[in-house]
Amino acid sequence: MDVAGAAERGTTERVLTLLGLLQQRQVWTGPDLADRLGVTPRTVRRDVDRLRTLGYRVHASQGVGGGYQLGPGQDLPPLLLDDEEAIVTAVSLLIGAVGAGDAALRALSKLDRVLPTRLRHEVRALSGSVESFDGARTPVDSDVLMTLARACRDEVEIGFDYPTGNVARSRRVEPYRLVASDRRWYLFAFDLDRDDWRTFRVDRMTEAAARTWHFRARVTPDAAAYVQEGVASRVYSRQARFLVHAPADVVRAQIPASAAVVRPRDSEHCEVLSGADNLDAVLLRVVLFGHDFQVLDPPELAARCHELAQRLLSAGTAGPADC
Known part of the structure; x- marks a missing residue:
């Protein structure tokens, strides 16, 4: 490749680099661009004129806060996308x-x-x-x-x-x-x-x-809410609702969005809707939140809470001779 061809390739690469820089930041000063490109501010001005010739709207402003800014709506898209x-x-x-x-x-x-x-x-x-x-x-x-x-x-x-x-x-x-x-x-x-x-x-x-x-x-x-509720509850054979004594934001941070729908009741309480094929799994999840709660639905799950509580109490009071 001759000297002129090498110089032209270098100019093209530099102009493309300039375009990339203008896309990265809202406003660039001339000295900043010159420093990044390793050229003089005069060369930066020439390269900006080349971009304008190609159809890119590069705005220039003077004074404090001024500089070069790439405008929207180019006549020629950077990637030539149809x-x-x-x-x-x-x-x-x-x-x-x-x-x-x-x-x-x-x-x-x-x-x-x-x-x-x-x-x-x-x-x-x-x-x-x-x-x-x-x-x-x-x-x-x-x-x-x-x-x-x-x-x-x-x-x-x-x-x-x-x-x-x-x-x-x-x-x-x-x-x-x-x-x-x-x-x-x-x-x-x-x-x-x-x-x-x-x-x-x-x-x-x-x-x-x-x-x-x-x-x-x-x-x-609401599309996102409808899909979330479906993923968290409707796709399962059993659903459960709980009143949890904690703010909704706190509970949302404790459970994936796909596992439960959390609705605020007031600043200190929220309702949790979740589903599973086995409601014991849902009950355990709510217990592990670490907050007081009540079962709202289904009624038989409240009875299941008492049954499991008695089992846990028995496990906690059993001595070595009972094992």
């Missing part, structure tokens, strides 16, 4: 944001900030279709997740196969929200065949496809 690529990228970042935390959230925010208005609206619409009450873990097919998210955004019916017992049955729903729990992704939707709200695990869906029929949005329950 609509489909922007949606796929946003879905991937949303998955990472729920499971991986700040790094993915920063990347999603950066993507939203520098894309043109048309693509930014696509990403924001997709983000509005996702809710969470904890962090997701179980991997899901990104194509299925993207299909569901777009159907939520566009308000179109969606069909998929879903197992009922040992048989996969076709379902036809109006999708409203994707909700992430501590382990899985769920679709909150209105089941047209059952004429009621339902929760579906995304990892159990197959053959998911959007239909052409648009629906009129219904008045909906």
Whole structure:
């Protein structure tokens, strides 16, 4: 490579580095950028002009607090993403944001900030279709997740196969929200065949496809709360309710969101709703909170408390000769 070619490559790499720096911070002073790039402030000004020529809106201001700032709505996206690529990228970042935390959230925010208005609206619409009450873990097919998210955004019916017992049955729903729990992704939707709200695990869906029929949005329950209550109680054969003598925030910190719904009663009491196939497990969980409590439902669980209490008292008073 000749000297001119090497110089051009060096300029290109430096301009790309400058673009990355402008995306990392709201405002940069000229001397700060020059120091980071190892060039003079005059070279920084020339590189900023190159970015403007390429379609990036770089604002410059004078005085205290002034400097260079990358504006939103570029004519030329940094990654040259088309609509489909922007949606796929946003879905991937949303998955990472729920499971991986700040790094993915920063990347999603950066993507939203520098894309043109048309693509930014696509990403924001997709983000509005996702809710969470904890962090997701179980991997899901990104194509299925993207299909569901777009159907939520566009308000179109969606069909998929879903197992009922040992048989996969076709379902036809109006999708409203994707909700992430501590382990899985769920679709909150209105089941047209059952004429009621339902929760579906995304990892159990197959053959998911959007239909052409648009629906009129219904008045909906709180999606995250509905799915959380379903995960914590409705999917189990037995449910229990307790009045716990502790603030709701304290109890929420003691139990995963997928294991129980905690509702405040007042500043010093809360109601805990949980489910299990064996209510002894739920009872033990509430005992281990370390707070006073009363059983609200079912009535037979209160009798079970007395039975277990007598057994524990007997265990505590048994001497060596009784063993």
